[in-house]
Amino acid sequence: MKSALLHVTVPFVACVALANTSLFDAVNVDLSYDHYAEPTVDSFPRFLAMPLNSLINVAYALMGLFWLLKHKSQRETEDDAYMREVFALMAMFYAPVQWTRLALLTRAPAVLDQWFTLPIFAWVPVWIGVIQSKSSQKHAPMLELCSVLSYGLALMFDRGFEVALACHVLVAVLKGAQVQMRLGDGQTLRYLVLAVLSCAGFVVLKLLDHWLARFWLFQRVTGHFWSKVCDVLQFHYSFCFLTTLTRITHKAQD
Template sequence: MSAVVHVLLSFFLCIALANTDIFDNVLVDMSYDHYAEKRVDQLPAFLAMPFNCLVNVGYIIVGVYWLTRRMKDPVAAYAKDVFALMAITYGPIQWTRLATLRRAPSVLDQWFTLPIFAWVPVWCRAITHGWSARYAVTVEVCSVASYALALLHERGFELALGAHISVAVLQAAAAQRNFGDQVSLRYFIHAALSCAGFVLLKLLDHELAKFWLFQNLTGHFWSKVCDILQFHYSFCFLTHLTQIAHKRTS
């Protein structure tokens, strides 16, 4: 229940702020031209780009799968449940953005990415140094607040996201060095490759659409597939490290 409260409080706070005029000057794309997948006019708005829309179900599936997995340690269970609930809420946000092309969902799509990446260092530190509620709150508050960079510069979000990804990878690598084995290393590599695919395929969406292979299942679609895999392999990596750390300390 505490994980639900944690995620929903942040979720509704961000929704409330995104629906004010605070972010009116943030650079977000609110046009189908931003995506390489062609709109299907015969379909309703929530399926206007069917592949880019339906792929968001993957976030919910991964989130529900990991939410139902049981962990004996209550701290690890809390960390896992928060991460799973983040995945479950993130899919509908992206789908709403595509269905409405409104500013608020577009802002939320960007904004929610940051605390999701920030949760990886929080979980990693819980594995390596033990749980600290103060550290978790500090990291998440700073992460949410970092979206203010989007107000200061048109590429502020990209700067914040790049910093979040870098910190997440570095903290995961440090946790791997301290507690990892060959299994966790494999998960780490898969998560890192999925993260690279998530970034690169999204950036190359229109360029890849020049090739027939990416004209229906576009770069943006495969970027989301990589993002979903990134979630899954991050869960695999972090839960496996948690089990190793628990065995060493018990």
Template sequence: MKSAFIHVLLPLCFCLALANTSLFDSVLVDMNYDHYAEKNLESLPCYLAMPFNSLINLGYLYIGIYWLLQQTDSKGDPKAGYVKDVFALMAIAYGPVQWVRLATLRRAPSVLDQWVTLPIFAWVPVWCQFIENGWRPRYTFAVELCAILSYGLSLLHDQGFEVALGIQVTFAVIKGFGVHRKYGDFRSQRYLVLALLSCSGFVVLKVLDHTLAKYRLFQHLTGHFWSKVCDILQFHYSFCFLTHLTNRGLKRTE
């Protein structure tokens, strides 16, 4: 647990430190309430100005703590629990990052919110690699470093972050299908499909936030709110998929 905590904390502090410099002053980020379809309530404190979009971030804390407390069958490899704990701690850390962004609408939290998304998605290929070939420190370092550095694309183009995120998502999907073909069964297939549907829902609902707000159903619980629900489900089903295949992979190597 301690090593997993340090693993997540160090890159987070690195990104936090740089996000609070002038390095990313040219990066296109949204820093006003008009970006969100949910109406802000001036009568509430800043951390609840958009209550539904703010409170949904508790879901990341819940799903992270839930999976952090789950025991893994680590008899085959003690690192099985480590890769699970790192991913769980990433979920726990992401909730407050997103909440602070909404509460402050400042550049640094907005940049950090985008940036930390990249190593989170990058951890899926790392976990898949662990399932297939065991723990590979150099591979892990290279993948995470590339994910963190890829945010530099946002300095080159207004849509640089979207390009970097698209690359990370595509890499994660490819590795997911690859490990499923090797160790998968009907159960892992179901988890993989649900994770992909959740990922698609996250993207589509977020993009259509204002469009959907024209309909009464999405005027309070907006598209952005439901996109975060899909994101949390994406975390959950990714955990289900990866832990299930981890146990199957370890059993085959015994």
């Protein structure tokens, strides 16, 4: 676990340092509560001004902690544990970044909220590569670095982040479908479908946040909140898919 913690902490600290410089002053980020449909509660402290969209970050942290501390199966190797622990720590580190963005409404956490999304999605094809071939693990740092650097598109275009994120999502889904056809079974297919549906919910509900707020059902419990619920679920089902595939691979090797 120490290696996984180091793996996540070093780039996290580096990105935080860079985000607090003038490097990303031109990046298009939203810095007001008007971006969200959920009404603020002025009587609450700043870190709970938007209660539901703030508190959902507890679910990210708890989900990450669950998978971080999940007991190893008898077939889980050190490499398998490392892939799981890095992914879990990413979820746990991401939660306070999102919460800080809502509490402060300043540029640095808004940039980090976007930026950290990319290597999280990139870890899915990295893990799949390791499942398919242990030799792929040596390429993981380079792939993750490319993912982090792809945020540079946000400096070049107004919608550069959205382009980078769409590419990351597409690659993750395609790699998931590819490995499912090669190694998966009925159980992994169910997890893959649930992960993809959760991802679709995450994207669509976030985009339709203000439009959905026209309806009473989404005026307090908004589309953006439900998109975060879907995000937590896509994290969870991705874990289920990848850990189950790992076990299947070990059985096939016996």
